[in-house]
Amino acid sequence: MTLTIEHFYILVGLLLASVAIMNLVDRSNPRRVTTALFWGLYALLYLAGERMAPAAVGALMIVMALLAGFGGVKAGAPRTLDPEQRRASVARLGNRIFIPALLLPLVTVIGATVLKDVQIGGLPMLDPAHLTLVSMGCGAVVALIGACWLTRATPLQGVREARRLVDAMSWAVVLPHILAVLGLLFSEAGVGKAVAHLTTTYIGLDSAFVAVAVYCIGMALFTIVMGNGFAAFPVMAGGVGIPVLIGVYGANPAVMAAIGMFSAYCGTLMTPMAANFNIVPAALLDLPDKNAVIRAQIPSALPILIANIFLLYFLMNL
Amino acid sequence: MQSAVNLWPLLGVVVVVAGFLLRANPVLVAVAACGVTGVAAAMPVMALLESLGTAFVKTRNLPLILLLPLAAIGLLERFGLREQAQSVIAKVRSATAGRLLIVYLFARESTAAMGLTSLGGHPTMVRPLVAPMAEAAAEAQHGSLPERVRHRIRAMSAATDNIGLFFGEDIFVAFGAIVLMHTILQAEGIEVNPLHIALWGIPTAITAFVIHAWNLRRLDAEIEREVSAAKGAA
Numbered sequence: 001m002t003l004t005i006e007h008f009y010i011l012v013g014l015l016l017a018s019v020a021i022m023n024l025v026d027r028s029n030p031r032r033v034t035t036a037l038f039w040g041l042y043a044l045l046y047l048a049g050e051r052m053a054p055a056a057v058g059a060l061m062i063v064m065a066l067l068a069g070f071g072g073v074k075a076g077a078p079r080t081l082d083p084e085q086r087r088a089s090v091a092r093l094g095n096r097i098f099i100p101a102l103l104l105p106l107v108t109v110i111g112a113t114v115l116k117d118v119q120i121g122g123l124p125m126l127d128p129a130h131l132t133l134v135s136m137g138c139g140a141v142v143a144l145i146g147a148c149w150l151t152r153a154t155p156l157q158g159v160r161e162a163r164r165l166v167d168a169m170s171w172a173v174v175l176p177h178i179l180a181v182l183g184l185l186f187s188e189a190g191v192g193k194a195v196a197h198l199t200t201t202y203i204g205l206d207s208a209f210v211a212v213a214v215y216c217i218g219m220a221l222f223t224i225v226m227g228n229g230f231a232a233f234p235v236m237a238g239g240v241g242i243p244v245l246i247g248v249y250g251a252n253p254a255v256m257a258a259i260g261m262f263s264a265y266c267g268t269l270m271t272p273m274a275a276n277f278n279i280v281p282a283a284l285l286d287l288p289d290k291n292a293v294i295r296a297q298i299p300s301a302l303p304i305l306i307a308n309i310f311l312l313y314f315l316m317n318l
Numbered sequence: 319m320q321s322a323v324n325l326w327p328l329l330g331v332v333v334v335v336a337g338f339l340l341r342a343n344p345v346l347v348a349v350a351a352c353g354v355t356g357v358a359a360a361m362p363v364m365a366l367l368e369s370l371g372t373a374f375v376k377t378r379n380l381p382l383i384l385l386l387p388l389a390a391i392g393l394l395e396r397f398g399l400r401e402q403a404q405s406v407i408a409k410v411r412s413a414t415a416g417r418l419l420i421v422y423l424f425a426r427e428s429t430a431a432m433g434l435t436s437l438g439g440h441p442t443m444v445r446p447l448v449a450p451m452a453e454a455a456a457e458a459q460h461g462s463l464p465e466r467v468r469h470r471i472r473a474m475s476a477a478t479d480n481i482g483l484f485f486g487e488d489i490f491v492a493f494g495a496i497v498l499m500h501t502i503l504q505a506e507g508i509e510v511n512p513l514h515i516a517l518w519g520i521p522t523a524i525t526a527f528v529i530h531a532w533n534l535r536r537l538d539a540e541i542e543r544e545v546s547a548a549k550g551a552a
Contacts, residue, residue: 005379012385036368055364057371062349069346081396090398090405101394101446104387108436121422133382136436144389146373148320151397161392165441166385177374177381178348182330184373185352189327189359197323216422225331230495242506254514256433257499258488262522265484269477272338279344280384281440285449293471293480300530307525315521 001120004127008137019163034072038064039166041125041172065178068171075167079160093150098144104139111135161237165284172283175278179227186226188291196239205240209250212313215240219260219273220267220305227273229264236260241310251316259312269301270294330355386405386415387442395446402456413455415471416538419478419505420531423450427483427527433490438479449475467544474537478530485526 018040023029041064049057053152067073068292081089090097113136118125126133165171186192199218205211215236222232234303241260268274272291275295282290291293330351337347353375356366356522406508407413426438433544456464463471468535487493500512 005382007434008382008386012382015385015389038477041542045374045383046378050530052371054369054371057374058367058369058546059371061370061374062367065345069343069349085394085545086401092400093397093402093405095402096349096393097397097399100390101399104390104442105439107438109434112436130379132436133379136383137386139436141384141391143387144393147393147397149389151393153397154394155389158389158393158394161396162385162388165388165392168412171343173381173384174345174346176384178345180377180380181370181373182334182348182352182355184377185355185369186327186330188369189330189355189361190324191327191331191355192326193323193327195331196324213544216412225334230498233495233499237499237502238506239462246508252518253503253508253510255518257503257510258515258518259340260521261488261495261499262485262519263525265488269480272344272492273334275344276380276384277480281444281479282473284440284445285476287469287472289469292469293476295357296470296477298475300477300526300533304485304522305527307529308522311525312523315518 002123002127003125003134003138005130005133005137008134009049011137011141013043015159015162016043016046016166019043019160019166022163023076023167028077029074029076031072032076033068035074038067038171041067043109061178061181064174068174073170075170076136078164078167080164087159089136089151095139096150100143100150101147104136104143107139107142108132108136111138113239125226168286169280169283172275172280175279179273179275181225183228186232191226192222192231192235192261195225199236200239200243205244205248209313211240211244211249212316215245215256215260215311216263216309216312218304219263220270223264223267224271227268227271227275229261229268232264232267233261236264245316248315251312252318255312255316255318259308263305263308266301266305269297324359326358327355329358364473370534372437378383382415383439384441387439391441391446399446400450403450404457407451407454408458410455415452415456415474415541416534416540418452418455419448419474419534419537422475423478423527423530423534425521430483430486431489431523433487433493434485435483435490435493438483440476440479444475446478447478451516456541460541463541464544464548467541467548470544471537471541474534481526481530485519485523489516489523492515 020036023032029035081252107138112132146157188227199234203214219232219236243255245256246253272279278293279290331352333354429437452471452475488495496512496515499515503510
């Protein structure tokens with residue numbers, strides 16, 4: 001049997017359903033019904049999404065967004081150990097507490113490298129199409145077992161703790177997902193083509209340096225809009241990179257590609273659209289300013305982008 | 319050049335930019351942009367809902383990386399993972415927030431360059447270990463920190479993870495971005511060795527390390543300034 005990503009969809013669905021139920025029965029949550037509805041719908045889309053009519057899924061996504069957008073998703077009062085108990089636990093466990101935490105990345109890496117080609121009964125053990133995610137899911141389960149064994153807590157307590165963290169992040173959990181949907185819709189509706197059309201029609205590309213600058217800055221700007229460098233690359237490479245940099249100025253395609261993608265990543269560092277990298281960590285780290293991570297990244301991203309323009313200009317004809 | 323490029327879908331982009339500038343709830347902004355883009359592209363309502371639904375089901379893999387580790391990490395936090403990480407780093411006399419993050423930047427970028435991208439990450443490393451350690455290092459050096467400084471150190475910890483990951487992973491040959499670039503160039507009839515794409519990423523990878531490490535050194539000076547200003551005010 002192959003362990004596939006669908007198994008982990010079910011696991012996440014069950015986790016989200018537990019979050020919904022725990023919120024529904026928690027009187028310390030000021031919006032417990034709408035909160036439970038929000039997480040319950042998300043759970044449903046994980047458990048049964050592929051069997052539902054696509055239009056129904058789309059409608060439920062909009063309901064979720066409205067619940068989140070109008071303040072319907074709140075948290076219950078978190079229950080943690082009191083400081084005294086926690087100090088005792090730290091004294092008892094010492095550095096052993098790092099073992100389960102490090103098991104997670106360790107199992108993930110072993111799964112993605114050593115177990116990659118292992119087969120059971122002629123079938124691959126881990127879904128090759130989603131190898132890293134499936135390995136990471138295994139790592140998360142192994143780490144949870146290790147943590148329960150070490151702390152003598154039950155897996156249910158683990159679910160309660162997961163709920164505390166999900167509650168704290170609130171709607172930021174679904175933002176990357178909804179933005180990914182928007183990104184796909186953008187490409188379906190031809191936003192990429194329109195942007196490429198504008199850049200190539202209205203900007204003069206008659207000097208090599210200007211063309212390089214347009215290409216790199218365009219990559220970054222387009223990524224800022226789409227939130228994803230993978231969406232920007234085909235557009236800018238197709239619009240400027242291949243016809244102008246390679247076609248007119250004889251650039252080395254490998255240099256054009258490598259530095260172009262890195263310019264797109266500079267854009268990723270500067271946009272709230274890349275929510276999983278920029279907005280979710282702000283929520284995870286309890287930062288009051290949701291753009292704090294972006295602010296911390298701009299002083300690195302802009303100089304790297306400028307450096308990229310010069311690197312591409314000087315390296316492309318080597 | 320065909321003149322049939324439809325510029326109307328760009329209205330969706332306008333909605334996104336305006337929404338973020340007005341600081342509206344980002345989930346609402348995203349859904350509003352979906353609606354405007356669909357209307358601008360002349361999609362019937364049912365077709366739009368179907369597109370949204372199909373895309374939503376297809377991208378369910380994205381949140382897994384955030385949601386799966388939460389139970390294990392949350393449980394370990396309950397029993398003092400962050401406190402232990404802090405007490406370990408507080409014993410290292412030469413540790414400062416900036417130096418610690420430079421070490422993490424190096425480790426993150428070099429392991430990502432070897433394809434080990436899952437060794438870091440915000441839920442698994444930054445929240446439970448890196449950010450508390452960076453805070454503890456600054457605390458061991460300066461005593462208690464103003465809230466603003468704490469938030470700044472946490473944001474820089476998250477930024478360091480991102481920068482290390484982005485500029486490391488792309489010089490690993492088997493990484494998805496390299497495959498994507500290779501496929502796109504091939505479709506245009508340009509034959510490139512994927513290894514060359516990876517190798518030509520190295521100058522930027524080194525530049526990114528130097529620039530961000532420089533900013534992390536400045537973070538130490540900034541913490542020093544903010545803490546003494548806070549002490550002077552008290």
